[in-house]
Structure formats: structure tokens, C-alpha cells
Amino acid sequence: GAVVSQHPSRVICKSGTSVKIECRSLDFQATTMFWYRQFPKQSLMLMATSNEGSKATYEQGVEKDKFLINHASLTLSTLTVTSAHPEDSSFYICSARDRKLAERVFKNIQYFGAGTRLSVL
Amino acid sequence: GNSVTQMEGPVTLSEEAFLTINCTYTATGYPSLFWYVQYPGEGLQLLLKATKADDKGSNKGFEATYRKETTSFHLEKGSVQVSDSAVYFCALTPYGGATNKLIFGTGTLLAVQP
Numbered sequence: 590g591a592v593v594s595q596h597p598s599r600v601i602c603k604s605g606t607s608v609k610i611e612c613r614s615l616d617f618q619a620t621t622m623f624w625y626r627q628f629p630k631q632s633l634m635l636m637a638t639s640n641e642g643s644k645a646t647y648e649q650g651v652e653k654d655k656f657l658i659n660h661a662s663l664t665l666s667t668l669t670v671t672s673a674h675p676e677d678s679s680f681y682i683c684s685a686r687d688r689k690l691a692e693r694v695f696k697n698i699q700y701f702g703a704g705t706r707l708s709v710l
Numbered sequence: 711g712n713s714v715t716q717m718e719g720p721v722t723l724s725e726e727a728f729l730t731i732n733c734t735y736t737a738t739g740y741p742s743l744f745w746y747v748q749y750p751g752e753g754l755q756l757l758l759k760a761t762k763a764d765d766k767g768s769n770k771g772f773e774a775t776y777r778k779e780t781t782s783f784h785l786e787k788g789s790v791q792v793s794d795s796a797v798y799f800c801a802l803t804p805y806g807g808a809t810n811k812l813i814f815g816t817g818t819l820l821a822v823q824p
Contacts (some may be wrong), residue, residue: 593753595753597777598751623812625814627795630718630816631816632714632814632815632816633799633814633817634815635811660766663800682753682754684754684812688823698756698759699756699812700753701746701748701754701755702753702754703751703752703753704753710757
């Protein structure tokens with residue numbers, strides 16, 4: 590099946606530093622990738638939709654200057670949390686849509702990475 | 711707005727017990743409904759889906775039926791195994807088809823004991 594690799598799985602950083610999280614589709618091409626955030630005992634919340642070669646679309650209330658998203662290739666999207674603060678501590682999950690499946694079959698199947706636990710001290 | 715409500719966990723069962731994880735939704739029209747499963751250390755995986763009322767999704771012994779009248783999509787399995795221990799997420803995609811958005815419930819941790 591389709592595999593999405595997310596790296597790192599866990600990161601601890603000091604307040605004020607920037608952290609980059611990578612999301613790679615390993616065996617398929619993904620024109621669209623998604624970034625989610627999950628707080629303890631809460632739902633996964635969609636932060637932004639990342640389209641290859643264009644600017645990401647952010648959900649309402651998500652600061653685009655705080656959460657920089659780059660989708661430079663069909664297999665890689667990155668999320669950079671800039672000047673991280675303790676309130677940014679969370680679980681971040683990416684997902685990707687298989688371009689070939691999206692064209693032919695049910696459009697909304699997403700393949701998920703294992704997530705990144707960010708702790709800002 | 712669109713939302714998903716699922717039962718809080720953890721749900722602890724003995725092996726071979728019957729499983730039900732409740733999921734109800736709020737949405738306009740006919741959303742598509744999903745169950746995702748996340749095993750420890752892995753990403754979410756699509757477990758099953760249903761795209762219209764009265765559809766039954768099934769996979770690996772799990773089933774869920776799209777009930778429009780009760781706006782529910784409860785997950786069931788007749789006999790759970792230790793290997794089913796995971797977090798289960800109910801989700802929907804709003805009616806319209808063009809949207810990519812998945813709206814998730816909070817997840818339910820299932821722990822199956824031998």
C-alpha cells in the first residue's frame with residue numbers, strides 16, 4: 590500500500606527556534622498534501638492544504654507566517670513552525686493524496702504519516 | 711457546521727469480545743463517512759468507508775453502516791483480537807465531492823487484552 594513517511598517523529602526545541610517537519614510520499618506521487626494538528630483528547634484539525642508548485646491554502650485561524658508550508662516536489666511537503674513557542678507544542682500529522690487515484694477513483698482517500706510530536710520548552 | 715462526535719475511550723475489552731464504537735455526525739446533505747485506524751507508531755490507515763445512506767463499509771471483520779435517519783456510523787466487530795488494539799477515528803467529508811477536507815472525531819483508544 591501507499592506509504593507516507595514523516596520526519597522527525599519527535600522533536601524538542603527551545604522557545605524561539607524554528608522547526609521543520611518533512612512529509613514524503615514514498616511510492617506514489619502526491620499533488621496534494623495536508624497538514625493536521627491534534628491537541629490531547631481533541632480531533633485532528635486541518636491546518637492547511639498543500640498543492641505542488643503553488644501556495645498552500647490555510648484554514649481559518651491558522652497563521653500562515655507561523656506555519657510555513659512548502660510543496661516543492663510531487664513527493665515532498667515541509668511544514669516549518671517558525672519562532673516556536675510552548676503553545677505550538679502539539680502533534681502534527683501530514684497526509685497525501687495519490688495523484689493517480691485522485692484522477693480515477695474516489696478522490697478523498699488520504700494516506701497518513703505517523704505524526705510528529707513537537708514539544709517547545 | 712460539519713462535525714463528528716465519537717465515544718470517548720479508552721475502550722478495554724477481552725479477546726473475542728464484541729466491539730462497538732459509536733460515531734454520530736452533523737452535516738448538510740450526504741457526507742461521505744470513514745473509519746480510520748492508527749496502530750502504535752504508525753500513520754492513520756483507512757479502515758472502511760461509506761458514501762451514501764444505508765451503505766455498509768466492511769474490512770478486516772469490521773463493519774459500519776451509514777444511517778442517515780440517526781446520523782450515525784457506528785463501528786462494530788464481532789470478535790476482537792489483541793492485534794486490533796489501536797486508536798480508531800471516525801471522519802467525514804462534507805457533501806459536494808470537490809472538497810478535500812476530512813473532519814475527524816477525537817479518536818477512541820481500543821485496548822484488547824488476551
